[in-house]
Amino acid sequence: MNLVFSLAIAAIMGAGIYLVLSRNVMRIIFGVSLMSAGTNLLIFLAGGLQEIAPPVIEKGEEVLGTASANPLPQALILTAIVIGFSLVAFAAALALQVYRSDGTIDTREMTAAEDLGTPFTTGGATNG
Amino acid sequence: MADQSDAILVLLPLLIPLAAAALTAVLWRSPRAQGIVAAVGLAALVAVSLLLLRLVLEEGVVAKQFGSWAAPFGVSFVVDRLSAGMVVVSSILALAAAIFGMADLKTREVRGGFHPLFFGLLVGVNGAFLTGDIFNLYVWFEVMLITALGLLTLGRTKARLDGALRYAVLNLVSTIFFLMAIALLYGVTGTLNMADLARVLPETEPSAALTISSLLFLLGFGIKAGFFPLFFWLPASYHTASIVVSAVFAGLLTKVGIYAAFRVFTLIFEVEGSGIRTMVGVLAAGTMLFGVFGAATQYDVRRILSFHIVSQIGYIMLGLAISTEAAMAAAIFYIIHHIIVKANLFLLAGAIYRASGTFDVRKSGGLMRGSPLLAILFLIPALSLAGIPPFSGFWAKFLIVDVTFRDEAAWLGAIALFVGLLTIFSMTKIWMEAFWKAPAGPRTTPRAVPRPMLAAIGGLAAITLAISFAPEPLIAFADGAARSMADPATYIAAVFGETTLAEVEQ
Numbered sequence: 001m002n003l004v005f006s007l008a009i010a011a012i013m014g015a016g017i018y019l020v021l022s023r024n025v026m027r028i029i030f031g032v033s034l035m036s037a038g039t040n041l042l043i044f045l046a047g048g049l050q051e052i053a054p055p056v057i058e059k060g061e062e063v064l065g066t067a068s069a070n071p072l073p074q075a076l077i078l079t080a081i082v083i084g085f086s087l088v089a090f091a092a093a094l095a096l097q098v099y100r101s102d103g104t105i106d107t108r109e110m111t112a113a114e115d116l117g118t119p120f121t122t123g124g125a126t127n128g
Numbered sequence: 129m130a131d132q133s134d135a136i137l138v139l140l141p142l143l144i145p146l147a148a149a150a151l152t153a154v155l156w157r158s159p160r161a162q163g164i165v166a167a168v169g170l171a172a173l174v175a176v177s178l179l180l181l182r183l184v185l186e187e188g189v190v191a192k193q194f195g196s197w198a199a200p201f202g203v204s205f206v207v208d209r210l211s212a213g214m215v216v217v218s219s220i221l222a223l224a225a226a227i228f229g230m231a232d233l234k235t236r237e238v239r240g241g242f243h244p245l246f247f248g249l250l251v252g253v254n255g256a257f258l259t260g261d262i263f264n265l266y267v268w269f270e271v272m273l274i275t276a277l278g279l280l281t282l283g284r285t286k287a288r289l290d291g292a293l294r295y296a297v298l299n300l301v302s303t304i305f306f307l308m309a310i311a312l313l314y315g316v317t318g319t320l321n322m323a324d325l326a327r328v329l330p331e332t333e334p335s336a337a338l339t340i341s342s343l344l345f346l347l348g349f350g351i352k353a354g355f356f357p358l359f360f361w362l363p364a365s366y367h368t369a370s371i372v373v374s375a376v377f378a379g380l381l382t383k384v385g386i387y388a389a390f391r392v393f394t395l396i397f398e399v400e401g402s403g404i405r406t407m408v409g410v411l412a413a414g415t416m417l418f419g420v421f422g423a424a425t426q427y428d429v430r431r432i433l434s435f436h437i438v439s440q441i442g443y444i445m446l447g448l449a450i451s452t453e454a455a456m457a458a459a460i461f462y463i464i465h466h467i468i469v470k471a472n473l474f475l476l477a478g479a480i481y482r483a484s485g486t487f488d489v490r491k492s493g494g495l496m497r498g499s500p501l502l503a504i505l506f507l508i509p510a511l512s513l514a515g516i517p518p519f520s521g522f523w524a525k526f527l528i529v530d531v532t533f534r535d536e537a538a539w540l541g542a543i544a545l546f547v548g549l550l551t552i553f554s555m556t557k558i559w560m561e562a563f564w565k566a567p568a569g570p571r572t573t574p575r576a577v578p579r580p581m582l583a584a585i586g587g588l589a590a591i592t593l594a595i596s597f598a599p600e601p602l603i604a605f606a607d608g609a610a611r612s613m614a615d616p617a618t619y620i621a622a623v624f625g626e627t628t629l630a631e632v633e634q
Binding site: 020025028029032035036039042043045046047048072073076079080083086087088090091094095097098101102107110111112113114115116117118119 | 367
């Protein structure tokens with residue numbers, strides 16, 4: 001079963017990396033969100049996936065039973081999902097702003113930063 | 129266990145910027161009030177970090193558990209000499225940058241939320257220096273990333289958005305690698321507390337998951353710190369930000385990556401005696417060489433300096449590659465020297481812009497005649513960066529190169545010396561073009577540089593001079609820091625308390 005999960009995570013990560021290598025900004029953002037989803041699943045798998053009881057302390061008990069799932073990976077994933085979501089949201093807003101100012105989402109045509117003080121022209125931009 | 133006031137002192141470098149960030153956000157509409165809060169906050173931060181340094185020098189490693197959850201279950205905050213030193217340097221740098229910003233920040237940038245974001249960044253940086261929990265370190269990295277992106281896009285010029293996009297994507301990928309490394313490490317060891325990891329890992333069987341985890345850590349921190357061949361986002365974005373932001377990024381952010389790499393590869397994994405060592409050596413050589421080559425072709429002061437960040441990171445990595453106690457001490461000395469010098473050079477780039485109206489050195493000129501004080505202030509960090517005696521860079525380079533020759537890695541030392549030569553070339557280029565030659569650009573007579581700018585630059589230059597002429601205290605401090613890093617037992621003991629450690633050893 002672990003092998004199946006590993007292969008699935010590998011497929012998600014592979015697709016994510018493929019998209020990140022693209023020149024289209026939107027595809028890059030999709031790739032990043034796929035990669036972070038794959039990583040979240042990896043945390044799950046690393047925490048030990050078993051078909052056992054949820055980590056809830058039974059009524060009348062003081063401690064968690066031994067046959068329940070590990071709650072820590074779930075807490076980690078919750079944190080990672082929130083962080084990943086906010087960063088992807090920021091990246092999408094950034095892409096929108098770039099599209100508004102450059103009129104393109106092709107990374108080959110975004111050269112405004114590289115043009116500052118470039119050695120290939122005699123006079124660079126004076127943009128602050 | 130340290131008493132209560134000590135424990136609070138460990139948290140204050142985090143709480144002060146957090147409170148300042150919240151207050152400045154509340155005072156969003158009043159830039160004047162924000163400025164006052166920022167001044168008070170930064171002064172308090174410098175004072176508290178100095179107190180923290182004194183505490184660590186007196187008592188050794190100090191630890192604090194959050195919510196009274198005993199280690200390894202709760203999140204620990206741990207201060208040793210290295211983290212205390214880094215907190216002190218970063219708060220001094222933040223103060224200098226803010227003083228410079230009084231004259232440099234545009235109202236549009238302040239109204240866009242400069243102060244809350246700036247303090248947010250400091251929260252992330254100090255959190256990363258102080259935490260003793262590897263997942264918590266990841267969270268601080270993300271705090272740093274999101275606030276850094278906010279600071280980078282403040283002005284919304286085309287170049288800034290462009291740079292921010294490159295910065296965002298590569299840094300997101302780097303934190304994803306970092307998180308994967310944590311996941312694999314947790315899968316093998318079942319703990320996230322760094323002190324606990326340092327205790328558990330030596331008894332763990334080597335496995336493929338551990339090897340992959342350590343390589344992913346190297347990759348994740350490598351992108352953050354700007355290692356060859358992963359550094360290309362850095363010179364593509366740092367030069368676009370406003371100069372205060374660039375200076376803080378240049379001084380601090382890559383160094384947080386380096387700090388994390390140092391922490392993980394001394395406490396958790398070993399560089400010595402593993403296959404990573406040659407790899408780090410080759411990466412360090414590449415980082416030094418390609419950074420300095422990139423700088424040689426550029427004409428924008430900020431881009432030249434950005435490439436130099438990369439090349440200087442290579443020198444610091446040499447320390448990790450050799451990884452003896454002396455090498456780590458040299459690297460720690462180098463980090464502290466470099467944060468001050470590099471941030472100062474970026475501030476000087478801002479002053480050059482103010483005086484000559486351009487960042488492009490081909491178009492400026494005449495500054496030596498026009499503002500001789502600025503010329504002298506430029507020479508101090510520039511010569512220091514190049515490693516000319518008696519400046520602090522000379523001592524830093526001397527310590528590092530000395531270690532490489534002692535440890536039969538002479539080829540690394542040779543590359544370091546060659547890169548030093550090319551660094552002089554770059555600094556000479558800025559000097560000749562901006563200061564020496566006749567004015568060639570938009571302004572024939574340079575404008576006066578405002579006092580706050582000169583004060584910030586002068587203050588950092590004074591620190592550089594102090595390190596230059598009296599390096600012994602800092603060398604002794606770096607030696608002590610390296611010694612405590614080489615011996616994880618003190619770190620573990622501070623987190624778990626003496627009694628539990630004794631129980632573990634039985």
